[in-house]
Amino acid sequence: MSRAPIVSLEKVTKTYHMGQNVLNALDGVSLTFQEGEYVSIMGPSGCGKSTMLNVLGCLDRPTAGRYVLGGQDVSAFDDDALSGIRGKRLGFIFQSYNLIQQLTVVENIEVPLYYQGVPAHESREAAAALADRVGLGNRLDHKPFELSGGQQQRVGIARALVNDPLIILADEPTGNLDSRSGAEILALLDELHGQGKTIIMVTHDNEIGERSMRVVRLRDGRVEADITHG
Amino acid sequence: MDDLRDMVRHSRGGFTLSRLRRAVLLGFKSLWLHRLRSLLTVLGIVFGVCSVIAMLAVGEGASFEAQEQIRRLGSNNIIIRSKRPTGTKNLGSQQSFVLPYGITYADVDRIKGSIPGVRVVVPGRIIKTNIWHLDKRVDGEVVGSVYWYPRMRNLKLLKGRFFSQLESLQKANVCVLDEKTAGKLFPITSPVGNSVRVGSDYYRVVGVIEAESRQAGRNNAGTKHKGESKGSASVATARAYIPLSAAKDRFGEVLVKRNSGSIEATRVELHEAVVEVKNKAEVEETARIVDEILARNHKKRDYEIVVPLAELRAAKKMAQVFNLVLGSIAAISLIVGGIGIMNIMLASVTERTREIGIRRALGARRRDIIMQFLVETVILSGIGGLIGVALGIVIPYIITAFAGMITIITPWSPLMAFGISGLVGVIFGIYPAIRAANMDPVEALRHE
Numbered sequence: 001m002s003r004a005p006i007v008s009l010e011k012v013t014k015t016y017h018m019g020q021n022v023l024n025a026l027d028g029v030s031l032t033f034q035e036g037e038y039v040s041i042m043g044p045s046g047c048g049k050s051t052m053l054n055v056l057g058c059l060d061r062p063t064a065g066r067y068v069l070g071g072q073d074v075s076a077f078d079d080d081a082l083s084g085i086r087g088k089r090l091g092f093i094f095q096s097y098n099l100i101q102q103l104t105v106v107e108n109i110e111v112p113l114y115y116q117g118v119p120a121h122e123s124r125e126a127a128a129a130l131a132d133r134v135g136l137g138n139r140l141d142h143k144p145f146e147l148s149g150g151q152q153q154r155v156g157i158a159r160a161l162v163n164d165p166l167i168i169l170a171d172e173p174t175g176n177l178d179s180r181s182g183a184e185i186l187a188l189l190d191e192l193h194g195q196g197k198t199i200i201m202v203t204h205d206n207e208i209g210e211r212s213m214r215v216v217r218l219r220d221g222r223v224e225a226d227i228t229h230g
Numbered sequence: 231m232d233d234l235r236d237m238v239r240h241s242r243g244g245f246t247l248s249r250l251r252r253a254v255l256l257g258f259k260s261l262w263l264h265r266l267r268s269l270l271t272v273l274g275i276v277f278g279v280c281s282v283i284a285m286l287a288v289g290e291g292a293s294f295e296a297q298e299q300i301r302r303l304g305s306n307n308i309i310i311r312s313k314r315p316t317g318t319k320n321l322g323s324q325q326s327f328v329l330p331y332g333i334t335y336a337d338v339d340r341i342k343g344s345i346p347g348v349r350v351v352v353p354g355r356i357i358k359t360n361i362w363h364l365d366k367r368v369d370g371e372v373v374g375s376v377y378w379y380p381r382m383r384n385l386k387l388l389k390g391r392f393f394s395q396l397e398s399l400q401k402a403n404v405c406v407l408d409e410k411t412a413g414k415l416f417p418i419t420s421p422v423g424n425s426v427r428v429g430s431d432y433y434r435v436v437g438v439i440e441a442e443s444r445q446a447g448r449n450n451a452g453t454k455h456k457g458e459s460k461g462s463a464s465v466a467t468a469r470a471y472i473p474l475s476a477a478k479d480r481f482g483e484v485l486v487k488r489n490s491g492s493i494e495a496t497r498v499e500l501h502e503a504v505v506e507v508k509n510k511a512e513v514e515e516t517a518r519i520v521d522e523i524l525a526r527n528h529k530k531r532d533y534e535i536v537v538p539l540a541e542l543r544a545a546k547k548m549a550q551v552f553n554l555v556l557g558s559i560a561a562i563s564l565i566v567g568g569i570g571i572m573n574i575m576l577a578s579v580t581e582r583t584r585e586i587g588i589r590r591a592l593g594a595r596r597r598d599i600i601m602q603f604l605v606e607t608v609i610l611s612g613i614g615g616l617i618g619v620a621l622g623i624v625i626p627y628i629i630t631a632f633a634g635m636i637t638i639i640t641p642w643s644p645l646m647a648f649g650i651s652g653l654v655g656v657i658f659g660i661y662p663a664i665r666a667a668n669m670d671p672v673e674a675l676r677h678e
């Protein structure tokens with residue numbers, strides 16, 4: 001386990017002001033993640049898991065502290081640069097799938113490539129290949145509302161993979177699914193991890209957390225525990 | 231997959247044509263998803279564009295017609311008409327009183343004698359009367375005139391010929407009908423060779439001539455009806471032309487008119503004279519001199535001077551104002567259409583907040599979002615513009631067919647209207663697009 005860190009948070013703080021109240025959703029979090037790690041972020045509701053994932057996903061900027069991603073300090077990047085990082089280096093999997101309703105399965109998978117300026121035929125090919133890989137090769141032209149929750153989440157995973165990201169960020173990817181579809185999704189993530197992908201996943205479920213090799217527990221915006229399994 | 235990553239890294243950047251094509255495709259897709267809403271939005275632009283074109287076409291047609299009518303009076307001419315002086319009406323109740331007014335042969339001689347630039351003076355007498363053929367009757371005017379009258383007034387002969395110099399000298403009972411009189415008296419047969427009756431005299435018809443425009447000088451130069459809709463102020467009176475010499479003989483100079491009990495007698499030597507000026511530049515100056523000459527010999531102002539050239543200029547000016555007003559009204563409707571687009575796009579942005587968040591998370595930059603929404607508004611206004619142009623070209627034809635107005639679509643008006651509609655799309659689309667782009671991605675993703 002001596003691989004180079006690809007993500008490091010250094011004393012990252014995220015502060016929200018609500019009237020007179022000041023709330024530190026993240027309070028001096030320092031963490032590093034290695035390439036190929038499968039990390040579960042756990043903790044009670046409101047402890048700052050999603051906030052941390054948003055910072056990691058360059059959707060949000062930390063109020064204080066440094067965030068180094070793949071050797072670059074991205075905490076000072078401007079909006080366009082952050083968009084570029086998201087599009088090139090990150091893959092998102094959301095609890096509520098977040099597919100674009102008017103687009104078909106392949107078109108949804110293609111979206112990140114579209115913003116990278118990949119020519120249509122190439123991105124179509126890559127998207128179709130990934131749809132096939134997540135078992136939806138025969139549903140390419142279906143709209144999201146024609147798919148089950150588990151199938152929609154598999155589209156979400158394919159979309160998160162299409163730009164070959166440095167890390168995959170998943171916020172409760174099984175939160176909206178029954179246990180069987182949830183297990184399928186987790187199996188898919190395990191498979192990706194097996195292929196060397198770096199996955200950071202937020203989950204409530206202890207059982208799910210146990211499957212990953214590392215569990216980070218947050219409480220009130222601080223790291224309470226950081227356990228690496230053998 | 232590593233080479234994919236490299237490819238991805240290097241191909242980002244320029245806004246390529248294929249990307250624009252995909253953006254447009256995506257725009258169509260989103261708009262199609264809300265067909266009814268898109269249609270309603272487009273309607274605003276459709277009406278705006280089509281009213282711009284139709285209104286300009288109507289305005290252009292109206293001014294063209296006004297100018298055409300004035301032009302027919304001859305731009306080198308000064309027309310003098312006898313006019314009953316104001317404030318003399320009551321005198322008519324005295325039975326034996328004969329009211330003399332108007333321009334005289336002496337006036338004509340004076341004008342001829344004192345203005346060197348004057349080429350011809352055409353005198354004319356107009357007698358309001360009935361013209362008969364068998365049992366058909368037209369309530370019109372008999373015009374005593376000279377044989378060069380048609381050339382003078384730019385009137386086309388439609389059939390036969392005008393009366394000749396010889397016929398004028400002979401005071402021959404010949405006449406030329408205008409197309410209107412001819413049509414009414416001779417609906418089936420050809421008038422040429424037949425005769426018409428005025429009072430107790432018969433006149434042989436030798437020709438049919440184009441109807442004269444009588445509008446100029448009657449302050450309705452802007453009237454825009456084409457053809458002869460009855461009762462309209464712009465309708466030319468039915469006319470029959472006879473040699474002036476014959477008119478003097480048959481009708482004398484005193485006209486007696488019975489008016490609800492009272493008898494009114496007027497004496498008018500000449501009803502109309504046309505002064506033709508050689509040089510166009512001198513027309514207005516000559517008109518002033520003519521006025522001076524006449525004023526010296528007429529205590530009351532019992533004549534009016536019409537200068538078609540001046541009226542033409544006034545009509546052109548009025549047409550400009552008219553076009554400006556119509557154009558502004560239409561432009562306002564375009565702006566209203568634009569506001570409609572903005573309204574819908576703002577609603578659409580709110581509704582699609584989640585989608586915007588997703589796209590931002592997947593790498594869309596602010597300008598990509600702006601482009602996406604801008605493309606949609608431009609598509610909407612572009613389609614609206616196209617339909618509007620089509621309708622705007624068709625509607626003037628319908629107006630012409632049903633209302634009898636002349637309409638002229640200048641080639642630049644559809645282009646301009648279409649261009650403006652595109653501009654409206656961009657201007658009113660930019661704000662909603664910027665709003666969409668400035669949303670916080672996290673907030674947008676949380677949006678229900």
Ligand SMILES: Nc1ncnc2c1ncn2[C@@H]1O[C@H](COP(=O)(O)OP(=O)(O)OP(=O)(O)O)[C@@H](O)[C@H]1O
Nearest residue numbers: 016017018023025044045046047048049050051052
């Ligand atoms: N935009 C915001 N404005 C103000 N406070 C916020 C905002 N976003 C998050 N918070 C607060 O920050 C804290 C952390 O929120 P976060 O969403 O990260 O929790 P979480 O660990 O993901 O919880 P859950 O398990 O319920 O999803 C919460 O107390 C929340 O109320």
Ligand SMILES: [Mg+2]
Nearest residue numbers: 049050051171
């Ligand atoms: Mg959360």
